[in-house]
Amino acid sequence: MSEAASQAVQSTIRELVDANHILFDQGVVDGFGHVSARHPGRPDRFLLARSMAPALVTERDVLEFDSEGAPVEKGGPAAYLERFIHSEIYRKRPDVHAVVHSHSPSVVPFGVVAAAKLRPMFHMCGFLGGATPVFEIRDFAGDGSDLLISSKQLGAALAQSLGQGPAVLMRGHGSTVVGSNLRQAVFRAVYTEVGARLQTEAMRLGPVTYLTEEETIATTNTIGTQIDRSWLLWLKAAERRSMVS
Amino acid sequence: MSEAASQAVQSTIRELVDANHILFDQGVVDGFGHVSARHPGRPDRFLLARSMAPALVTERDVLEFDSEGAPVEKGGPAAYLERFIHSEIYRKRPDVHAVVHSHSPSVVPFGVVAAAKLRPMFHMCGFLGGATPVFEIRDFAGDGSDLLISSKQLGAALAQSLGQGPAVLMRGHGSTVVGSNLRQAVFRAVYTEVGARLQTEAMRLGPVTYLTEEETIATTNTIGTQIDRSWLLWLKAAERRSMVS
Amino acid sequence: MSEAASQAVQSTIRELVDANHILFDQGVVDGFGHVSARHPGRPDRFLLARSMAPALVTERDVLEFDSEGAPVEKGGPAAYLERFIHSEIYRKRPDVHAVVHSHSPSVVPFGVVAAAKLRPMFHMCGFLGGATPVFEIRDFAGDGSDLLISSKQLGAALAQSLGQGPAVLMRGHGSTVVGSNLRQAVFRAVYTEVGARLQTEAMRLGPVTYLTEEETIATTNTIGTQIDRSWLLWLKAAERRSMVS
Amino acid sequence: MSEAASQAVQSTIRELVDANHILFDQGVVDGFGHVSARHPGRPDRFLLARSMAPALVTERDVLEFDSEGAPVEKGGPAAYLERFIHSEIYRKRPDVHAVVHSHSPSVVPFGVVAAAKLRPMFHMCGFLGGATPVFEIRDFAGDGSDLLISSKQLGAALAQSLGQGPAVLMRGHGSTVVGSNLRQAVFRAVYTEVGARLQTEAMRLGPVTYLTEEETIATTNTIGTQIDRSWLLWLKAAERRSMVS
Numbered sequence: 001m002s003e004a005a006s007q008a009v010q011s012t013i014r015e016l017v018d019a020n021h022i023l024f025d026q027g028v029v030d031g032f033g034h035v036s037a038r039h040p041g042r043p044d045r046f047l048l049a050r051s052m053a054p055a056l057v058t059e060r061d062v063l064e065f066d067s068e069g070a071p072v073e074k075g076g077p078a079a080y081l082e083r084f085i086h087s088e089i090y091r092k093r094p095d096v097h098a099v100v101h102s103h104s105p106s107v108v109p110f111g112v113v114a115a116a117k118l119r120p121m122f123h124m125c126g127f128l129g130g131a132t133p134v135f136e137i138r139d140f141a142g143d144g145s146d147l148l149i150s151s152k153q154l155g156a157a158l159a160q161s162l163g164q165g166p167a168v169l170m171r172g173h174g175s176t177v178v179g180s181n182l183r184q185a186v187f188r189a190v191y192t193e194v195g196a197r198l199q200t201e202a203m204r205l206g207p208v209t210y211l212t213e214e215e216t217i218a219t220t221n222t223i224g225t226q227i228d229r230s231w232l233l234w235l236k237a238a239e240r241r242s243m244v245s
Numbered sequence: 246m247s248e249a250a251s252q253a254v255q256s257t258i259r260e261l262v263d264a265n266h267i268l269f270d271q272g273v274v275d276g277f278g279h280v281s282a283r284h285p286g287r288p289d290r291f292l293l294a295r296s297m298a299p300a301l302v303t304e305r306d307v308l309e310f311d312s313e314g315a316p317v318e319k320g321g322p323a324a325y326l327e328r329f330i331h332s333e334i335y336r337k338r339p340d341v342h343a344v345v346h347s348h349s350p351s352v353v354p355f356g357v358v359a360a361a362k363l364r365p366m367f368h369m370c371g372f373l374g375g376a377t378p379v380f381e382i383r384d385f386a387g388d389g390s391d392l393l394i395s396s397k398q399l400g401a402a403l404a405q406s407l408g409q410g411p412a413v414l415m416r417g418h419g420s421t422v423v424g425s426n427l428r429q430a431v432f433r434a435v436y437t438e439v440g441a442r443l444q445t446e447a448m449r450l451g452p453v454t455y456l457t458e459e460e461t462i463a464t465t466n467t468i469g470t471q472i473d474r475s476w477l478l479w480l481k482a483a484e485r486r487s488m489v490s
Numbered sequence: 491m492s493e494a495a496s497q498a499v500q501s502t503i504r505e506l507v508d509a510n511h512i513l514f515d516q517g518v519v520d521g522f523g524h525v526s527a528r529h530p531g532r533p534d535r536f537l538l539a540r541s542m543a544p545a546l547v548t549e550r551d552v553l554e555f556d557s558e559g560a561p562v563e564k565g566g567p568a569a570y571l572e573r574f575i576h577s578e579i580y581r582k583r584p585d586v587h588a589v590v591h592s593h594s595p596s597v598v599p600f601g602v603v604a605a606a607k608l609r610p611m612f613h614m615c616g617f618l619g620g621a622t623p624v625f626e627i628r629d630f631a632g633d634g635s636d637l638l639i640s641s642k643q644l645g646a647a648l649a650q651s652l653g654q655g656p657a658v659l660m661r662g663h664g665s666t667v668v669g670s671n672l673r674q675a676v677f678r679a680v681y682t683e684v685g686a687r688l689q690t691e692a693m694r695l696g697p698v699t700y701l702t703e704e705e706t707i708a709t710t711n712t713i714g715t716q717i718d719r720s721w722l723l724w725l726k727a728a729e730r731r732s733m734v735s
Numbered sequence: 736m737s738e739a740a741s742q743a744v745q746s747t748i749r750e751l752v753d754a755n756h757i758l759f760d761q762g763v764v765d766g767f768g769h770v771s772a773r774h775p776g777r778p779d780r781f782l783l784a785r786s787m788a789p790a791l792v793t794e795r796d797v798l799e800f801d802s803e804g805a806p807v808e809k810g811g812p813a814a815y816l817e818r819f820i821h822s823e824i825y826r827k828r829p830d831v832h833a834v835v836h837s838h839s840p841s842v843v844p845f846g847v848v849a850a851a852k853l854r855p856m857f858h859m860c861g862f863l864g865g866a867t868p869v870f871e872i873r874d875f876a877g878d879g880s881d882l883l884i885s886s887k888q889l890g891a892a893l894a895q896s897l898g899q900g901p902a903v904l905m906r907g908h909g910s911t912v913v914g915s916n917l918r919q920a921v922f923r924a925v926y927t928e929v930g931a932r933l934q935t936e937a938m939r940l941g942p943v944t945y946l947t948e949e950e951t952i953a954t955t956n957t958i959g960t961q962i963d964r965s966w967l968l969w970l971k972a973a974e975r976r977s978m979v980s
Contacts, residue, residue, distance in 0.1 A: 031965035032859070051961075053968035081957070103859065108933050112856045115941035121357045123392040123418050124277070124348065144949030146957040147858040172946055173858050198353050200936060201445060206360035211417055214389030222326070222391040226296075230276035233298035236488050243971050366602045368637040368663050369522070369593065443598050446690060451605035456662055459634030467571070467636040471541075475521035478543035481733050611847045613882040613908050614767070614838065688843050691935060696850035701907055704879030712816070712881040716786075720766035723788035726978050 001041065008040040009047075012182075013062045016047055018235055019186050023100065024055035025238035026190045033102035033174070035189075036086040037182050039064065046090050046099075050077040055243040067091055069152060082148050084155030085176055092159040096178040098185035103174035106196035110134075111169040116203070118169060118196055121210045125195030126219030127166050127188055134169045135161040147173045167192055187227045190234070246286065253285040254292075257427075258307045261292055263480055264431050268345065269300035270483035271435045278347035278419070280434075281331040282427050284309065291335050291344075295322040300488040312336055314397060327393050329400030330421055337404040341423040343430035348419035351441035355379075356414040361448070363414060363441055366455045370440030371464030372411050372433055379414045380406040392418045412437055432472045435479070491531065498530040499537075502672075503552045506537055508725055509676050513590065514545035515728040516680045523592035523664070525679075526576040527672050529554065536580050536589075540567040545733040557581055559642060572638050574645030575666055582649040586668040588675035593664035596686035600624075601659040606693070608659060608686055611700045615685030616709030617656050617678055624659045625651040637663045657682055677717045680724070736776065743775040744782075747917075748797045751782055753970055754921050758835065759790035760973040761925045768837035768909070770924075771821040772917050774799065781825050781834075785812040790978040802826055804887060817883050819890030820911055827894040831913040833920035838909035841931035845869075846904040851938070853904060853931055856945045860930030861954030862901050862923055869904040870896040882908045902927055922962045925969070 001009075016037050023029045031053045039045035044067045049057040063079065064072040069087035071079055086099045110118040110132070117131035137145050140157045147170070149155050158176065162168040166188055167177045177192055179185030202208045211219065239245070246254075261282050268274045276298040284290035289312045294302040308324065309317040314332035316324055331344045355363040355377070362376035382390050385402045392415070394400050403421065407413040411433055412422045422437055424430030447453045456464065484490070491499075506527050513519045521543045529535035534557045539547040553569065554562040559577035561569055576589045600608040600622070607621035627635050630647040637660070639645050648666065652658040656678055657667045667682055669675030692698045701709065729735070736744075751772050758764045766788045774780035779802045784792040798814065799807040804822035806814055821834045845853040845867070852866035872880050875892045882905070884890050893911065897903040901923055902912045912927055914920030937943045946954065974980070 031968045032961070051964065053964050055968055056971065081961075103857070105929075105933060106936070108857060109937035109940050112937050112944045113940040113942065114944065121417055122348070122353060126391075143947045144953055146861075146953035147946075147950060148957060150957075171944060172856055172950070194350075198350060200940065201351070202354035202357050204449065204939065205354050205358040205445065207358065209357045209359065209416060211392075212388045215392060215417070218389055218391035222393060222395075226277070226326075229296065229298050233276045233300055233488070236301065240488065243968070243975065366662055367593070367598060371636075439595075443595060446596070447599035447602050449694065450599050450603040450690065452603065454602045454604065454661060456637075457633045460637060460662070463634055463636035467638060467640075471522070471571075474541065474543050478521045478545055478733070481546065485733065611907055612838070612843060616881075684840075688840060691841070692844035692847050694939065695844050695848040695935065697848065699847045699849065699906060701882075702878045705882060705907070708879055708881035712883060712885075716767070716816075719786065719788050723766045723790055723978070726791065730978065 005041045012037050012040050012047060013059050015182050016062055017057055017059055018238070019098075019182050020049060020054040020057040021238040021242065021244070022186055022234040023102065023189060024243070025241055026234060028100070028102045028104045028189050028193055029054045030103070033100070034080050034082070035100045035182070035185070036098065038090055038097040043094070045072065046086055048080065048083060048086055051080045058244055069155065081150045084152050085149045085158060088152065088155030088159040089162060089176070089178060092156070093162075093164075093178065095180055098179045098182040099176060100185050100189040101174065101176045102189060104189065104193040106193050106200060107169065107175045109200070110196060111171045111173065111175065118199065119210050120195060120216055121202060121208050122195050122198050123211070123215075123219040124191050124223060126211055126216040126223065128192065128195065129165060129216050130213070132167050132169055133161050133163065133165065134171055136171050137173075183227050183231045184224070186234075187230055190230070250286045257282050257285050257292060258304050260427050261307055262302055262304055263483070264427050265294060265299040265302040266483040266487065266489070267431055267479040268347065268434060269488070270486055271479060273345070273347045273349045273434050273438055274299045275348070278345070279325050279327070280345045280427070280430070281343065283335055283342040288339070290317065291331055293325065293328060293331055296325045303489055314400065326395045329397050330394045330403060333397065333400030333404040334407060334421070334423060337401070338407075338409075338423065340425055343424045343427040344421060345430050345434040346419065346421045347434060349434065349438040351438050351445060352414065352420045354445070355441060356416045356418065356420065363444065364455050365440060365461055366447060366453050367440050367443050368456070368460075368464040369436050369468060371456055371461040371468065373437065373440065374410060374461050375458070377412050377414055378406050378408065378410065379416055381416045382418075428472050428476045429469070431479075432475055435475070495531045502527050502530050502537060503549050505672050506539075506552055507547055507549055508728070509672050510539060510544040510547040511728040511732065511734070512676055512724040513592065513679060514733070515731055516724060518590070518592045518594045518679050518683055519544045520593070523590070524570050524572070525590045525672070525675065526588065528580055528587040533584070535562065536576055538570065538573060538576055541570045548734055559645065571640045574642050575639045575648060578642065578645030578649040579652060579666070579668060582646070583652075583654075583668065585670055588669045588672040589666060590675050590679040591664065591666045592679060594679065594683040596683050596690060597659065597665045599690070600686060601661045601663065601665065608689065609700050610685060610706055611692060611698050612685050612688050613701070613705075613709040614681050614713060616701055616706040616713065618682065618685065619655060619706050620703070622657050622659055623651050623653065623655065624661055626661050627663075673717050673721045674714070676724075677720055680720070740776045747772050747775050747782060748794050750917050751784075751797055752792055752794055753973070754833075754917050755784060755789035755792040756973040756977065756979070757921055757969040758837065758924060759978070760976055761969060763835070763837045763839045763924050763928055764789045765838070768835070769815050769817070770835045770917070770920070771833065773825055773832040778829070780807065781821055783815065783818060783821060786815045793979055804890065816885045819887050820884045820893060823887065823890030823894040824897060824911070824913060827891070828897075828899075828913065830915055833914045833917040834911060835920050835924040836909065836911045837924060839924065839928040841928050841935060842904065842910045844935065845931060846906045846908065846910065853934065854945050855930060855951055856937060856943050857930050857933050858946070858950075858954040859926050859958060861946055861951040861958065863927065863930065864900060864951050865948070867902050867904055868896050868898065868900065869906055871906050872908075918962050918966045919959070921969075922965055925965070
């Protein structure tokens with residue numbers, strides 16, 4: 001690997017560590033949940049921490065995985081049981097370069113109530129587009145699964161449910177959000193949580209005015225240019241409350 | 246500019262920086278939202294940070310804007326897309342010397358539920374007067390806007406919707422609160438959030454007794470004399486959890 | 491004053507300062523609200539901070555008031571507008587040696603919704619007894635007051651509404667809680683807030699089983715012996731997050 | 736006692752202190768609540784702190800109790816009034832090696848609303864199995880008790896209500912959660928609170944899809960292998976915000 005390529009990997013790993021800490025500090029993940037980045041030099045691979053709490057991840061904990069969701073280096077530390085969420089989404093979605101899986105608390109209820117659809121009503125969440133699809137694992141693994149995406153087959157089914165969208169809810173479990181880069185995926189994961197909270201509160205007040213389809217497109221385009229503003233703040237906040245320094 | 250005038254500007258800039266940090270620390274703004282002050286010596290101008298997260302603003306980041314919402318110094322750093330909220334309110338409201346725009350979370354739901362009116366039921370929020378108006382950007386920019394007040398025309402429409410009041414909700418977006426000075430505007434922004442939260446909770450318990458019109462006037466007059474009490478506390482709190490020191 | 495008497499006053503002042511900080515740290519008061527103690531040597535007087543945010547109170551800020559709610563030392567700093575809450579309750583209730591007035595957020599909604607009664611359903615809140623009375627200032631000051639207890643007459647009316655109970659809600663304003671000593675009053679103020687929050691959540695799930703009258707008496711007796719356990723914790727927590735050190 | 740046995744006790748005591756701090760830091764206990772561990776060498780005994788706030792417990796505060804809930808060492812500090820929760824569960828459930836009693840706030844409402852059943856709808860809470868039973872102390876102590884499990888008889892009744900399950904709600908009071916070791920009991924106590932919060936929110940959105948019985952078994956088995964991931968994070972977090980160092 002050239003020096004430039006090696007530096008790109010190092011840079012991605014550093015940003016991935018920051019993403020782990022930000023997602024914890026912003027309340028998107030707790031001891032569980034994970035975030036990955038597509039490998040900058042080998043698009044069939046991705047980078048993901050070993051199985052551990054995101055808040056505690058350091059550069060040393062980041063592993064490289066192949067397109068089957070297997071660690072490239074054999075005999076290493078335990079990997080997340082659900083790494084297939086990442087491998088199958090990267091396979092199916094060349095546009096995706098970062099994936100966040102979480103149990104972020106305001107989103108979970110939308111996955112278990114068929115009558116309630118997660119939909120953007122707040123301009124910061126325009127990226128959600130229309131109603132977010134819900135992945136029902138029972139359709140693929142029957143009524144007795146552990147709800148985890150613990151195989152290539154389940155990962156592929158989840159990726160199918162995600163389709164070309166930014167997010168998919170997982171019934172009884174959580175959600176997965178994707179982006180064209182780490183900062184975008186993190187931004188979306190945080191604002192999916194924020195938007196779900198706001199929508200929940202609004203629905204209790206009465207019928208809600210949601211964004212029109214055109215509004216979701218226009219807000220996505222404009223807000224998409226402002227992501228670094230949040231990233232810099234969140235990074236500072238995560239560093240102030242760091243669990244690893 | 247005389248030395249006294251220069252000191253007045255410096256003093257306003259310092260207070261504006263504090264206002265930025267307080268609004269973040271009190272949960273009114275996150276990475277987004279902004280606060281401005283009318284220029285103490287040139288009432289056709291105002292002071293506002295460059296485009297950045299309020300928590301990270303320092304004195305160096307404060308820019309001067311003219312009555313068209315253009316930075317006085319050309320070629321400087323990027324300005325907030327929505328600076329026209331400020332320029333048009335200052336134009337229309339000579340009594341206003343400070344403006345806060347935010348997405349404060351308890352307020353957003355009242356902007357998207359036509360059936361629910363934000364109204365004061367708590368003496369600390371008497372300043373809200375009657376039901377707070379809701380600005381529907383679709384009436385001015387159609388069904389496909391990005392919801393932002395990104396032009397002089399939209400700023401003027403928002404200022405029209407604000408009227409002579411203290412606050413205006415913005416559908417699918419947030420709210421804007423004004424004051425005759427920075428401390429009052431910040432106080433109102435914080436207590437608009439607090440009042441919205443309390444009203445939301447009360448509405449779920451049953452029919453709510455709101456303040457009478459006379460009560461809103463009397464409470465505004467009395468509480469208006471007590472604003473520094475909160476400001477000093479909030480400033481201390483913001484300094485303790487500062488993101489910039 | 492004898493040395494022992496002087497030490498008793500100093501000790502009460504120190505505990506009063508701690509009470510101020512605890513009430514802030516536990517979220518009962520923000521910039522507003524106040525706590526007082528009956529003077530240990532002169533039962534017709536009481537100790538209360540000058541008009542300021544409770545979190546910032548130090549021993550130097552505590553003033554002595556007479557039974558009319560007037561500062562004993564003339565020409566001192568501004569006093570709380572609502573000191574008559576304290577003076578009139580001390581006058582009417584010889585058993586009361588500490589009073590907390592706050593806008594604690596979960597309690598306010600019960601003051602503005604006639605259909606919802608604050609009642610204990612949680613053993614830690616047995617001291618509330620039956621439904622907490624609501625003081626409607628309109629009955630005494632008409633429809634145009636500033637809702638504040640800013641006179642001896644309104645203080646007496648509030649004390650009348652409190653009766654022999656531990657707490658009274660104030661419509662559109664907040665609540666006042668009393669105790670036979672500072673630690674008990676603080677304990678009750680914190681658990682009135684906690685209980686209101688729990689009751690609000692429970693009421694949304696369905697019809698609530700409240701404590702029986704006998705249960706309120708038995709829990710009050712038992713829990714009353716455990717107050718120091720909370721006080722020591724809260725004091726430690728307040729010191730860790732102190733706004734004055 | 737052999738050196739190995741003595742070390743096992745010391746190790747359990749250290750972990751018990753950590754458990755106390757974690758339960759406070761995660762919001763499961765406040766000044767009240769307690770956690771115990773079965774004695775590693777004498778299964779008829781258990782270890783539990785003296786009567787005090789869990790956040791402040793140190794190794795010196797841990798006492799040894801016999802199977803009647805009496806401190807082995809006489810004349811020591813005051814013991815928790817409700818130590819019989821622990822003694823009677825250890826007697827009835829040889830599989831249980833740790834017990835957490837708390838008033839964790841999202842769980843309390845499910846104990847006072849007969850119409851609402853706490854049931855797992857989130858894979859992290861599969862361990863709850865079906866609907867959690869509610870212990871009604873009135874059935875054993877009449878309508879005028881102080882709601883506390885302050886005798887062997889009431890402890891036995893509570894243990895009977897717990898049955899072979901992981902948790903039991905206590906009407907108007909709180910809940911008790913058990914585990915086969917300290918980490919599991921703490922994990923279950925935290926996620927019972929998390930699950931109750933999520934279920935409450937979901938129920939307000941509409942009819943909820945709960946886990947099937949097979950799903951509760953499968954998720955319990957899988958998630959049960961991941962408990963240390965949370966423990967290590969929570970311990971770090973508790974140390975960062977420690978009340979005793």
